[in-house]
Amino acid sequence: MREILISGAVALFVSLFGTPFLIRLLARRGYGQIIRDDGPSSHHTKRGTPTMGGVIIIFAGLTGFLLSHAITQVAISISAMLVLGLIFSLGFVGFMDDWLKVSRQQSLGLTGKQKIFGQTLCAAIFGALAIHFPDKDGFTPVSLYLSTVRDTSLKLGAVVVVLWIILMVTATSNGVNLTDGLDGLATGASVMTFLSFILIGVWEFGEGCAVTPGISCYQVRDPLDIAVLAASFAGACTGFLWWNASPAKIFMGDTGSLALGGALAGMAATLRIQLLLVPLGGLFVIITFSVIIQRLYFKLSGGKRVFKMAPLQHHFELSGWGEVTIVLRFWIIAGLSVALGLGLFYAQWVAR
Numbered sequence: 001m002r003e004i005l006i007s008g009a010v011a012l013f014v015s016l017f018g019t020p021f022l023i024r025l026l027a028r029r030g031y032g033q034i035i036r037d038d039g040p041s042s043h044h045t046k047r048g049t050p051t052m053g054g055v056i057i058i059f060a061g062l063t064g065f066l067l068s069h070a071i072t073q074v075a076i077s078i079s080a081m082l083v084l085g086l087i088f089s090l091g092f093v094g095f096m097d098d099w100l101k102v103s104r105q106q107s108l109g110l111t112g113k114q115k116i117f118g119q120t121l122c123a124a125i126f127g128a129l130a131i132h133f134p135d136k137d138g139f140t141p142v143s144l145y146l147s148t149v150r151d152t153s154l155k156l157g158a159v160v161v162v163l164w165i166i167l168m169v170t171a172t173s174n175g176v177n178l179t180d181g182l183d184g185l186a187t188g189a190s191v192m193t194f195l196s197f198i199l200i201g202v203w204e205f206g207e208g209c210a211v212t213p214g215i216s217c218y219q220v221r222d223p224l225d226i227a228v229l230a231a232s233f234a235g236a237c238t239g240f241l242w243w244n245a246s247p248a249k250i251f252m253g254d255t256g257s258l259a260l261g262g263a264l265a266g267m268a269a270t271l272r273i274q275l276l277l278v279p280l281g282g283l284f285v286i287i288t289f290s291v292i293i294q295r296l297y298f299k300l301s302g303g304k305r306v307f308k309m310a311p312l313q314h315h316f317e318l319s320g321w322g323e324v325t326i327v328l329r330f331w332i333i334a335g336l337s338v339a340l341g342l343g344l345f346y347a348q349w350v351a352r
Contacts (some may be wrong), residue, residue: 003068003228004198008235011064015239019056023243023250026050031102049248052098054256057236058091061263064232077222078133079141080229083266086126090173090262093118094254109254119170119258126266127165131158137210139221147272149348150218165269172268172277173261175284178291178311180257183246185313185327187237189283189334190260194234196280196338197267200345201227204271207349216352220272233263246324276345282337283330287311 027050062084069076096118097109110118130142144161145151156164180186204223207216237260243249252260261284268277278285290312297306307315316326 001202003072003074003224004202004231006071007064007068007228008231009064010067011060011232011235012239013235014063015056015060015236016242017239018060019053019240019243019250022053022056023050026052026250049251051102051251051253052095052255053240053244053250054091054094054098054252054254054259057233057240057252057256058087058259060236060239061087061229061233064235065229068228068232074225077225079130079222079270080225082126082130082141083226083229083263083270085129086122086169086262086266087259089122089125090119090169091255091259093122094177094256094258097258098253098255115254116170119173120166122262123166123169123265124162126169127162130165130269131161135221137219139219141221142269143272146274147269148275149273149345151272164274165265168269168274168277169262169265171288172265172281172284173258175281175288176261176264177254177257179284179287179313180252181311182313182317182323182327182330183248184241184244185330186257186260187241187244187252188327188331189281190264191234191237191241192331192334192338193264193280194230194237194267196342197230197264197271198227198234199342200271200273201225201230203345203349216349218272221270223271226267226270229263230267233260246327273345276341279337279344280341282340283334286333287313290315 031050031052093115097115100109131140131144134140143151144155144157146154146156176186179189201223204218204220207218209217209219264277264281268274290307291310294305294307294310297304308318309315313326313330
């Protein structure tokens with residue numbers, strides 16, 4: 001528990017006080033947000049706001065995690081190392097996209113195919129490595145079994161697991177990316193989901209088969225270290241949110257959104273709660289589906305639209321809702337989704 005507190009506190013401190021330095025650095029270099037002309041007109045005032053703030057989130061999260069291990073002298077688990085590798089690699093893909101946008105002064109960075117290829121490659125490497133490195137009990141960071149709130153009896157096999165991880169990572173990273181359209185929206189929702197991972201990781205550790213043998217025990221490789229990692233990124237996002245809340249002084253950019261999406265997917269996979277990520281990240285799911293519905297209906301109806309604009313938050317903007325109102329109400333949805341996910345997790349344990 002001491003690791004979790006240190007990790008979260010250090011990451012919060014680094015992010016809270018490090019973000020202003022990054023804002024000044026990015027502003028001096030002219031690395032400002034490029035705003036699409038076809039977006040809501042209210043967003044034009046945000047043109048030039050420093051972007052690529054995801055750099056400080058990743059740095060603060062890593063600093064908090066590593067320093068907590070250095071202070072407590074606890075070894076870093078292979079599960080956490082693999083999730084960190086996924087975060088860094090996806091952050092790099094997002095950084096390339098952001099860099100191309102600011103260097104070209106255009107709203108187009110990497111093409112859609114290039115971004116998906118980068119996400120797929122990162123996810124495939126993570127998945128392929130995560131089904132190896134068994135511990136003394138034979139548990140690997142990611143199980144070969146499909147998991148809901150714990151491992152089920154459905155064995156997928158190595159190839160299917162890697163394909164499933166690719167789907168999880170690409171869907172979640174793109175979901176966070178689509179949600180990152182209003183000041184603080186994706187950051188605040190991510191904090192809530194990371195906090196739920198802390199609770200789940202600590203619970204799985206306390207109810208692990210090595211600690212509490214029994215029919216309801218959890219067979220998870222490194223749940224406590226994943227909880228420490230979740231705490232570091234919860235702290236990093238909270239510190240960043242101070243500056244990212246409306247009116248935002250900095251945006252996380254694709255550097256942050258892809259990295260955070262990868263973190264959520266990687267932690268869910270290593271905690272054996274893959275399908276539970278759907279309710280825990282309910283806001284990301286809703287916003288992603290709004291884009292899918294909009295595109296499908298547009299093609300099938302010959303140009304008609306369900307929403308005034310997708311993703312969903314922009315539909316409400318064009319409907320006259322204020323940005324802060326949308327963010328607060330969407331945070332409520334995110335909080336309710338997390339509560340639902342945690343309720344399902346606990347109810348399954350009680351049922352066992």
